[in-house]
Amino acid sequence: MKIELHAHTSEVSPCANVAAETMVSVYVKAGYQGVVVTDHFNSYVLESFPGSPRDRVTRYLEGFYKAQQAGEKAGLQIILGMESCIAGGKEDFLIYGIGTDFIYQHPTFYRYTQEEAYRACQEYGALLFQAHPCRPGLAPRDPNLLDGMEVYNGNPRHKNNNPRAREWAEAHGLIFSSGSDFHEMEDVGRGGIILPVDIRDSKELAEALKRRTGELIETP
Ligand SMILES: [Zn+2]
Ligand SMILES: [Zn+2]
Structure with a gap:
């Protein structure tokens, strides 16, 4: 099963230019069977939404629900994921294996330290990956508080330094992932994973990632 592990929707991520419905149609055309929607779960996104923390989470889920429909x-x-910065850092983290209940339980996840984020994921059974850790200005964070690392980021508008990310992840025994970091039409199908099994939900995705049997998609 061919799955995109890193995609944004313009409904939620201010930096993305493709709406959920269009994203779905281009991924179908590109031969994918699944997409993990990882909209930015950052303070500037959530705090721009009106209402209570719970209302903001509901608004955050709009891109995911539209993609799912x-x-x-x-x-x-369509599988739910998140991309979130942690308190005090510029680094982005990808979270796999969550349901909407996780986000409602942690409506201010973006304020967490890496340790708090990792603990929340562990308690839930989710996985914490660091996204594109070797872009200029970013650095790999504490590997003891990570399950995995995005060793291949296919986004063509960034200097990702993927080989360095892979070396670092390998040295620390982390699970590898690959993602297109889809924001624009030109990003489609540059990353992802081919799993030997079909997965039906986010929990099964996390289990499959833990087994480390997938083949990474690395399309330049
Ligand atoms: Zn973005
Ligand atoms: Zn991203």
């Missing part, structure tokens, strides 16, 4: 019609599995 379109995915049901188009035969594309």
Whole structure:
């Protein structure tokens, strides 16, 4: 099963230019069977939404729900994920294996330290990955508080230094992932994973990632 592990929707991520429905149709055309929606769960996103912390989470989930609706019609599995910075850092973290309940339980996840973020993921059974750790200005964070690392980021508008990320992840025994970091049409299908099994939900995705049996997609 071919799955994109890092994609944004313009409904939620201010830096993304493609709406959920269009994202779904281009991923179907690119031959993918699944997409993990990892919209930015950062203070500038959540705090721009009105209402209570709970209302903000509901608004945050709009991109995911729109993608899911379109995915049901188009035969594309849409899985919930998150991309979030941690308190005091510029680094981005990807979270896999969560349901909407996780985000409602942690409506201010973006304020967590890496340790708090990791603990929340562990308690839930989710996985914490660091995204594109070797872009200029970013650095790999504490490997003891990470499950995995995005060793291949396919986004063409950034200097990702993927080989360095891979070396670092390998040295620390982390799970590898790959993602397109889809924001624009030109980003489609540059990353992801081919799993030997079909997964039906976010929990099964986390289990499959833990087994480390997938083949990473690394399309330049
Ligand atoms: Zn972005
Ligand atoms: Zn991203």
